[in-house]
Amino acid sequence: MALRGVIFDMGGTLLHFTPEGQSWEQSEKLGTGAVYQYLRTLEYTLPPEQEALDAAWQVTRDTWAGIEHADVKSLKLDTVLSVIAQGWGAEDLPGDVYQDMAAAYMGAIQPYVRPLDGVYEMLRALRDDGLRLGLISNTFWPGSVHLQDLERFDLTPYFERLIFSSDAEAWKPNSGVFLQALDTLDLAPGEAAYVGDSLYFDVWGAQQAGLRSVWIEQPDPWLPEGIEVTPDATIRTLPELPAIARDWATVPDVPQSEKRG
Template identity: 85%
Template sequence: MSLRGVIFDMGGTLLHFNPEGTSWEESEKIATGAVYNYLRTLEYTLLPEQEALDAAWEVTRNTWAGIEHADVKSLKLDMVLGTIAQGWGAADLPGDVYQDMAAAYMSAIQPHVRPLDGVYEMLDALRDDGMRLALISNTFWPGSVHVQDLERFGLTQYFERLIFSADAEAWKPNSDVFLQALDALDLAPDEAAYVGDSLYFDVWGSKQAGLRGVWIEQPDPWLPEGIEVTPDATIRTLPELPAIARDWAAVPDAPQVGKRG
């Protein structure tokens, strides 16, 4: 079928969330360090700081690695941070502390959020070509906070539907979250492409749901053992995408069997 819509990942695809020059691990330790300092102000007795940050990274990495089979109701920032804090020695936290931990974590990251190069050029071109656009983000954060980031950079105007996994309780690479976006755009799977920086969550996940998968090439691709995937297209920069989308949109639809003119 001809391409009619493009759905995007957010972090690493449209917006950077890691401070410039830092890895994902370093960025997580900046954010969990803010949580650690907050709990110290409440006089909780915690693990030594470096040990605590290393333990927090282990929880985060393991949570993401097992996300396909996780209880979706537990995949929310305050709950993940509660697990981390318990491992540090802070148990039986009152409800308002969970909220304040999440606020400390997000406040450490948000000043560093910035658009990827070429994002406006790319989105303008797709919109001018008549593509229907949506966004799906795997995120523990409340979607309202991400909407603030997107609005800050003038990006919400481009999308008909924004889906944030913690709110939707549906996560890539599982097909249900892709189908939610397709329903919102009134598209069949073979009429849409999904664009992201993860071979597993974005490309493998979208292809399992019947979409085309476009990979933003990364120096260290990661796939779980036993999974193989070939992107339908690979790009290095966002402005490469509209030409690919135009080529796919130009493919004539297959005739429908049994349909008469």
């Protein structure tokens, strides 16, 4: 089927959420470090800071690794931070403290959010080619906060549908969240491509739902043990995408997921 629409991941695909030159781990520790300092101001007794941040990072990694089988109602920032705080020995916190913890965490990271190179050029080209555009983001953060980031960089006008997993309680790589976006955009799976930086959540997830996949190549890709995947296309920079989309829009192709039968 000819391509009629493109759906995007957000973090690492359209927007950076890590300070320049730093890793995901360092970014997470920036956020949890702000939570740690906030709890210290409330005079909670906590482990030494580096020990606490290392433990928080392990909670974050374990949570992401188990997303496919997790209770989706628990995959929200205040819930994850409550698990981290309990691990630090801060239990039975008042409700407003959880809200303030989340605000501290996001407030430490948001100043570093910035668009990837070439994002505007790429989105304008796809829109000018008449393709329908959507976004699906796996995120613990409230969608309203991410919407602020997208609006700050004038990105929202490009998209007809924005899905944030914490609000929708539907997460990649499960097919349901891809089908939600397709339904809104009036697209069949074979008429859409999904673009992202994760081989597992984005490429494998999209292909399981019948979409083409475009992987933004990463130096250290991660896949769960036992899963193998081949993207339908691989790019290094966003401006490479429109040419691939034009090929798929004019010459019907069969996605890798269908080829495997």
